[in-house]
Amino acid sequence: xxxxxxxxxxxxxxxxxxGGGLVGSLEALLLAxxxxxxxxxxxxxxxxxxxxxxxxxxNLSLSVRGRKALQSVGLEQHMIRDxxxxxxxxxxxxxxxxxxxxxxxxxxxxxxxxxxxxxxNSLLLKESEKYGNVEKxxxxxxxxxxxxxxxxxxxxxxxxxxxxxxxxLIIGADGAYSAVRKxxxxxxxxxxxxKYIEHGYMELCIPPGEDGEFQxxxxxxxxxxxxxxxxxxxxxxxxxxxxxxxxxxxxxNEINTDEKVLAFFGKYFADAIPLIGKKKxxxxxxxxxxxxxxxxxxxxxxxxxxxxxxxxxxHAVVPFxxxxxxxxxxxxxxxxxLFQKHNDDIAKILAEFSDTxxxxxxxxxxxxxxxxxxxxxxxxxxxxxxxxxxxxxxxxLIPDLWVPLYNSVSFTNMPYSxxxxxxxxxxxxxxxxxxxxxxxxxxxxxxxxxx
Amino acid sequence: xxxxxxxxxxxxxxxxxxGGGLVGSLEALLLAxxxxxxxxxxxxxxxxxxxxxxxxxxNLSLSVRGRKALQSVGLEQHMIRDxxxxxxxxxxxxxxxxxxxxxxxxxxxxxxxxxxxxxxNSLLLKESEKYGNVEKxxxxxxxxxxxxxxxxxxxxxxxxxxxxxxxxLIIGADGAYSAVRKxxxxxxxxxxxxKYIEHGYMELCIPPGEDGEFQxxxxxxxxxxxxxxxxxxxxxxxxxxxxxxxxxxxxxNEINTDEKVLAFFGKYFADAIPLIGKKKxxxxxxxxxxxxxxxxxxxxxxxxxxxxxxxxxxHAVVPFxxxxxxxxxxxxxxxxxLFQKHNDDIAKILAEFSDTxxxxxxxxxxxxxxxxxxxxxxxxxxxxxxxxxxxxxxxxLIPDLWVPLYNSVSFTNMPYSxxxxxxxxxxxxxxxxxxxxxxxxxxxxxxxxxx
Numbered sequence: 001x002x003x004x005x006x007x008x009x010x011x012x013x014x015x016x017x018x019g020g021g022l023v024g025s026l027e028a029l030l031l032a033x034x035x036x037x038x039x040x041x042x043x044x045x046x047x048x049x050x051x052x053x054x055x056x057x058x059n060l061s062l063s064v065r066g067r068k069a070l071q072s073v074g075l076e077q078h079m080i081r082d083x084x085x086x087x088x089x090x091x092x093x094x095x096x097x098x099x100x101x102x103x104x105x106x107x108x109x110x111x112x113x114x115x116x117x118x119x120x121n122s123l124l125l126k127e128s129e130k131y132g133n134v135e136k137x138x139x140x141x142x143x144x145x146x147x148x149x150x151x152x153x154x155x156x157x158x159x160x161x162x163x164x165x166x167x168x169l170i171i172g173a174d175g176a177y178s179a180v181r182k183x184x185x186x187x188x189x190x191x192x193x194x195k196y197i198e199h200g201y202m203e204l205c206i207p208p209g210e211d212g213e214f215q216x217x218x219x220x221x222x223x224x225x226x227x228x229x230x231x232x233x234x235x236x237x238x239x240x241x242x243x244x245x246x247x248x249x250x251x252x253n254e255i256n257t258d259e260k261v262l263a264f265f266g267k268y269f270a271d272a273i274p275l276i277g278k279k280k281x282x283x284x285x286x287x288x289x290x291x292x293x294x295x296x297x298x299x300x301x302x303x304x305x306x307x308x309x310x311x312x313x314x315h316a317v318v319p320f321x322x323x324x325x326x327x328x329x330x331x332x333x334x335x336x337x338l339f340q341k342h343n344d345d346i347a348k349i350l351a352e353f354s355d356t357x358x359x360x361x362x363x364x365x366x367x368x369x370x371x372x373x374x375x376x377x378x379x380x381x382x383x384x385x386x387x388x389x390x391x392x393x394x395x396x397l398i399p400d401l402w403v404p405l406y407n408s409v410s411f412t413n414m415p416y417s418x419x420x421x422x423x424x425x426x427x428x429x430x431x432x433x434x435x436x437x438x439x440x441x442x443x444x445x446x447x448x449x450x451x
Numbered sequence: 452x453x454x455x456x457x458x459x460x461x462x463x464x465x466x467x468x469x470g471g472g473l474v475g476s477l478e479a480l481l482l483a484x485x486x487x488x489x490x491x492x493x494x495x496x497x498x499x500x501x502x503x504x505x506x507x508x509x510n511l512s513l514s515v516r517g518r519k520a521l522q523s524v525g526l527e528q529h530m531i532r533d534x535x536x537x538x539x540x541x542x543x544x545x546x547x548x549x550x551x552x553x554x555x556x557x558x559x560x561x562x563x564x565x566x567x568x569x570x571x572n573s574l575l576l577k578e579s580e581k582y583g584n585v586e587k588x589x590x591x592x593x594x595x596x597x598x599x600x601x602x603x604x605x606x607x608x609x610x611x612x613x614x615x616x617x618x619x620l621i622i623g624a625d626g627a628y629s630a631v632r633k634x635x636x637x638x639x640x641x642x643x644x645x646k647y648i649e650h651g652y653m654e655l656c657i658p659p660g661e662d663g664e665f666q667x668x669x670x671x672x673x674x675x676x677x678x679x680x681x682x683x684x685x686x687x688x689x690x691x692x693x694x695x696x697x698x699x700x701x702x703x704n705e706i707n708t709d710e711k712v713l714a715f716f717g718k719y720f721a722d723a724i725p726l727i728g729k730k731k732x733x734x735x736x737x738x739x740x741x742x743x744x745x746x747x748x749x750x751x752x753x754x755x756x757x758x759x760x761x762x763x764x765x766h767a768v769v770p771f772x773x774x775x776x777x778x779x780x781x782x783x784x785x786x787x788x789l790f791q792k793h794n795d796d797i798a799k800i801l802a803e804f805s806d807t808x809x810x811x812x813x814x815x816x817x818x819x820x821x822x823x824x825x826x827x828x829x830x831x832x833x834x835x836x837x838x839x840x841x842x843x844x845x846x847x848l849i850p851d852l853w854v855p856l857y858n859s860v861s862f863t864n865m866p867y868s869x870x871x872x873x874x875x876x877x878x879x880x881x882x883x884x885x886x887x888x889x890x891x892x893x894x895x896x897x898x899x900x901x902x
Contacts, residue, residue: 188647188743189647189700189743190645190647191645191646191647192643192644192645193643193644193645193646194641194642194643194644195642195644196639196640196641196642249640292639292640
C-alpha cells in the first residue's frame with residue numbers, strides 16, 4: 001500500500017508501457033509520479049547510447065500542448081530555456097531567391113521551439129531514474145500479446161531469449177507501426193485506417209558557417225515552397241540545420257545522378273546549394289532514400305480495462321502541422337487528468353479516453369494533411385497573405401474572440417476539434433464580410449456613376 | 452508447353468489461390484480454362500461436406516455482373532433456371548401491417564436472383580473436377596507468406612503438419628479477414644482501412660407453410676424498414692426464407708429475455724411472428740448473437756508480379772446493395788479479360804488491375820453504405836417514392852439516356868464509378884426540373900391572382 005499523489009491509500013497499479021520513445025518515456029514519468037509501478041519496454045537500444053538512426057526526424061517543433069505536458073514533470077523550462085531554439089515565424093524562400101517572413105503570432109510574439117529528438121528522449125529517460133518505481137528494458141521486441149489478459153511476450157534481441165510478462169494495464173506507445181496496435185486489430189469492431197501520402201521525405205543537413213554560427217537567421221522555420229513539393233529547415237543546437245525535402249516519390253526516383261541532383265537544386269533551391277555544400281548535397285541525396293509518410297486513424301484506443309494506445313500508435317499524423325509529438329504529449333496530459341478524475345479506476349479512465357479523444361486527434365490528423373498544401377503552395381499566394389493579415393488584425397483587435405487557426409492549435413490548449421469549429425465559424429463571418437465589402441464597393445461605384 | 456485458350460504456345464503458369472469460397476473457386480475455373488496449373492487452398496473443410504456455418508449468409512442475390520462471370524464458365528443458365536429464385540422488386544412491410552411493392556425494373560421486368568451460398572460454392576468446386584489442372588487442398592490454413600518471393604506456408608489443420616509451397620502467382624481470395632492481405636500490409640505504401648458499422652446482423656428463418664409452400668409471395672425481397680433498423684427476407688429453394696435482422700448492437704444487447712424478444716417483434720414486426728413461429732423465434736434469437744459488418748478498402752491490390760487480392764479480401768463491402776459476390780465475380784471477369792489482353796504477362800495484368808479496379812470497388816463500397824439508409828428508412832418516404840416513380844418514367848421514356856442508379860448497378864455491366872457519375876448528373880437535371888416546376892407553379896399562381 002502506498003500513499004498516491006492524490007492522497008488516497010491505494011494499491012499501486014502494475015503498468016507496462018511498450019515503447020520508450022518520446023511519448024512512452026513521458027507517460028512513464030507521469031505514472032511513476034502517481035505512485036504506480038512502471039515497466040518500460042523498448043525494441044531499440046537505449047537512445048542515450050545510440051547515434052542518430054536515419055529515418056526518424058532529427059528535430060521536432062515543441063508548442064504549447066507539448067510544453068504543458070513537460071511542465072507537469074518539471075522539464076519545460078529546462079527544455080525551452082537551455083535546449084530549444086525559438087522559431088517566431090515562417091521564413092519563406094521564394095523561387096526568385098527573395099525572402100519574406102510570416103510571423104506566427106505578430107500580436108504577442110509567441111513562438112514554437114525546435115528541439116532535438118535524441119536530447120529530449122534522453123532527458124525523459126534520465127529523469128525516470130529519479131523514481132524508484134520505473135524499470136526500463138531496452139532491446140526487447142514485442143512478439144506476442146494477449147491484450148484481453150494483459151500478458152505480453154518479448155524477445156530479447158541480444159540473446160534471443162523470450163520473456164513472458166503480465167500487468168494490470170498495458171500502454172502501447174510504440175509508434176506509427178505499433179506492435180500493440182497490431183494485436184488490437186484482432187479485436188472485434190476495431191476501426192482502422194492507414195493512408196500513405198504520395199510524397200516521401202529525405203533529410204539533408206546545412207552545417208555551421210566558417211564562424212561556427214548558423215548560416216541563416218535561426219529564429220525561423222525556413223520554407224522553400226514550390227507548389228507540389230517543398231524544402232524546409234529547422235535549426236539545431238549545434239548550429240546545423242536539418243533540411244527536409246518533401247516531394248512525390250516519382251520525382252525522387254527520377255533524380256538519380258550527380259548532375260540531376262545539382263540541376264534540380266540549381267533550378268528550385270539555388271540559394272540552398274552553397275549552404276549545404278555541393279559535394280555533401282550530392283552524397284547525402286544519392287546515399288539516402290525517400291521515406292514514406294503515413295497517417296493512421298483507429299478506434300477504440302482501449303481493450304476493456306487492460307490495454308490502451310497513445311501517441312503515434314493511436315494516431316500517427318503527417319508532420320506538416322508540427323503536432324505529432326505535441327498531440328502525443330497531450331494524450332499524456334489528458335490521461336493524467338483522467339487518472340486524477342477517476343481515482344485510478346482503469347476501466348473508467350480508458351473508456352473515457354477512448355470515447356472522447358478520437359474526435360480531437362482525427363481533427364489534427366485532417367488539419368496536418370491540409371497544412372501540407374498550405375506550406376508547400378498556399379503561403380505564396382496573395383489570397384493567403386491577405387487572409388492571414390486580416391486574421392492577424394482581428395486577432396489584435398479582439399484577441400479573445402478571434403484566434404486564428406494556427407494560433408489556437410499551436411499556442412492554446414483548446415481541443416483540436418474546437419479549433420476546427422472555430423475556423424469554420426470564422427470562415428462564415430469572412431464570407432459575410434466579403435459580401436458586404438462587395439456590396440459597398442458596388443454601391444460606391446453606382447453612386448459615383450449616377451452623381 | 453501447352454496450347455492456351457488464346458491459341459498461343461506458352462508455358463502454363465503455376466498459380467495458387469488462397470480461399471475456396473465463391474470468388475476463389477470461380478477464379479480457379481477461369482484460370483484452369485486458360486490452361487494454367489491451379490492449386491486452391493482452403494482453410495475450412497470442403498463445403499460439400501459441411502452443414503451451414505452460422506455467421507456466413509445463407510443466401511445471396513445474384514445480378515448481372517455475377518451472371519456474366521458464371522456465363523463465362525458455362526454455369527449461368529443452370530444457376531438461374533434451376534437454382535435461383537427470381538426477385539422482381541422490394542416487398543415492403545409497413546409498420547401498420549400493410550404492404551406495397553417497389554419493382555426493381557418496371558420497364559423490362561429484370562430481376563435479381565436469390566441463390567444459396569452452399570449450393571453455388573459446391574457447384575463451382577464440382578465443376579473444377581472437369582479440369583485436370585486444378586488441385587484442391589482443404590483444411591489448409593495459411594500461417595506464413597513471403598509474397599515478394601511467392602512462397603507460402605500452410606498448416607494442415609487436421610494433423611498439424613506444415614507445408615511450404617511456391618508459385619508464379621498467388622491470388623488471395625480469402626475473404627474479408629484475408630490472411631494474404633494481412634501479409635500484404637507489411638508492404639510499404641499499402642493503404643488500408645477497415646470500418647465496422649454500428650449495426651450487427653442476425654439470421655432467423657421462416658419455414659415452409661403446412662402445404663409445403665412459401666408463406667409469403669416468393670418473387671420479392673421482403674423488407675420491414677423501421678428507420679434505424681430493419682428486417683429482410685430472401686427466399687430459399689426449400690421454400691424457407693432466410694430472415695436477417697440488421698440493428699445497432701446496443702439494441703441487440705437489450706433484448707435478452709423471451710418476453711423482450713416477443714415484445715420487440717410484436718411491436719415492430721408483428722406480421723413476421725406467426726411466420727417464424729413464436730417458439731422458434733425466441734430460441735433462435737436468444738441462441739444466436741449479433742455479428743459485425745465490416746467494410747474494407749485497400750490499395751494497391753498486388754505485390755509486383757507475385758501476388759494479388761480479389762473479392763472480399765480486396766474490398767469487403769456491407770451487404771446492402773447485394774453486390775458483395777457480384778463485385779467479386781466481376782473481379783474474375785476483369786482479370787480474365789486482362790489475361791487475354793496482356794497475353795498472360797502477369798506483371799502487366801496485376802498492375803493494370805490494381806491501377807484501375809480500385810475506383811469502381813470504392814464506389815460500390817460507398818453505395819452499399821448509402822443503400823442501408825435507403826433500405827431501412829428512405830423507402831418509406833414519399834419523397835423517395837416520388838423520385839423513384841419519376842426515375843422509372845424517364846427510364847421508360849428514354850431508356851438509353853436515363854438509367855436509374857439501382858438499375859445500372861444491378862442490371863448492367865457499367866463500371867460502378869460510372870453508375871455513380873451517372874446518378875450525379877441525373878441529380879443535377881433533377882434540381883433544374885424542380886426549379887422549373889417551382890417557377891411554373893409560382894407563375895401560375897401569380898397569373899391566377901392578378902387575372
